[in-house]
Amino acid sequence: MASLNVRATLVSLLILVLLLGLWEALNQPPAATEALTEFELLMGGADDEARVPPPSAVLQHAWHELSNPFYDAGPNDKGIGIQLAYSLLRVLTGYFGAALIAIPLGFVIGMSPLMHKALNPFIQVLRPISPLAWMPLALFIIKDSEQSAIFVIFICSIWPMLINTAFGVANVREDWIRVAQTHELSHLQTAFQVILPAAAPTILTGMRISIGIAWLVIVAAEMLVGGTGIGYYVWNEWNNLDLNSVIFSILMIGVVGMVLDMALGRIEKLVQYEE
């Protein structure tokens, strides 16, 4: 019997082939019953009903796009690589900006019951706000669509990091704090040598949730602000009625999101400890 991994891969491939086959079979243009007119030939067949392009067409298009991902032929025609790079840059800028504030603030909230009680109402009200709801206000105040998109990423990725850091810090085992105390560690040493490593797995979980949300939100934000980025690309190709590109970019969004999550997952494993 092959190992579980091998069997799982086989089943995955089987499902993939089935789905693609079904998709391919259901989306073939009907065969012409009579000779096509010149006009019909020009319009791409005798099909008067719009269809989702079959996977073979999408794959062909993907191959074409991926073989030259970084071309730049003007504002409305850039390679997929460039668009993804713009989105990633915005996500990472907003995300690390959020981490810079959320983690220290989370420490403060986690270590001080006073600050926890004082700041909790603000967090509870601000957290459930859809990040896109901030967009008009951000555009008005910042007066720059690019930076407004980054702000939206910032505001949506701050909450999971803040809450998880505060929770992780507040729940560091009392014994470990006592070990720090009996070894005369200063507050700063205690924070870095005991509380940070103890809370690191919880903090990283928060960071992993945040990067996922940020990647979800960037697509919507870029559809709004336009210009560059994968979200804009999807919407632009929809306006061009190029469904091959739309499907291709949807898949690319998924792939990049998965890579981001895996990267954070790796780091999470590094700081994990067993009690």
Place this chain on the structure above:
Amino acid sequence: MPNHFVSVEGLTKKYPSKNGELVVFEDANFTIEKGEFVCIIGHSGCGKSTILNVLAGLDSPTGGNIIMDGKEVIGPSLDRGVVFQNYSLLPWLSTLHNVSFGVKARWPQWSKQQVEAHSSKFLEMVGLAHSLHKKPSELSGGMRQRVSIARAFATSPKLLLLDEPFGALDALTRGVIQDELIKIWNETHQTVFMITHDVDEAILLADRILLMTNGPDARVAESVKISIERPRNRANIIEDPGYYKIRNHLVNFLIKRSGQLSGSDTGRGEPPKLVDPANSHLSAEQIRTQSEDSTSLAVKAAS
């Protein structure tokens, strides 16, 4: 008044509660000499752990004070090392780093090599030379407690506080680690204050055993001298002529007098009564009747 290494004077701990206040212990007085191994025994709830935490500086008393080496004890310090019952190792650090964590804090000016050499020396003493790079989660309970003991001894505190260090271990492991503790203590002659529930363990390890009455309102009633020759070991200590005299005295206290004396005013505010059962002319029976007499006298006087 002779100068003691540690002197605990009028130590009191009270908590506010629904009906007035809860007195955990009141007016505890005792002393510890340099290089002495002192155990404290008492029933649960008599405040042993609180006394130890106050000695460690992790808890503050309601009244009274502790003088160690001429200075008042305020707050935690590297001068007082603690071994907790649940080991309290940092799980993300290896065995070696758990010990060097303490050593680095103690001697920040040491080089990395010095710190590691010193740390491994103490881990070798407790028989863990082969597990330097294992994480605590890969060690058994007994091995974890040895790391914790090595960490405490490696920082050579002036006073070492052990809070029921073997409480969570099975009897066999407990015996092995008691031997390790004796070995490392013989080499360092560290001053130790240890909480235990185990009478035999206390006799094996201690120079003196402090006995506490039942709580609430507990106090340190007796200080029992263990005059059994060192080096001692588990196998032949029971053959010592004094062993059973001491053991009977302790068990008798725990079963009977700890309850009888609880809350009574006999000897309140005084240092604990010094007893040396192994060299006493009185049998355990006589000591018991004697203390019963004094208790009934006290009760009469009070009524």
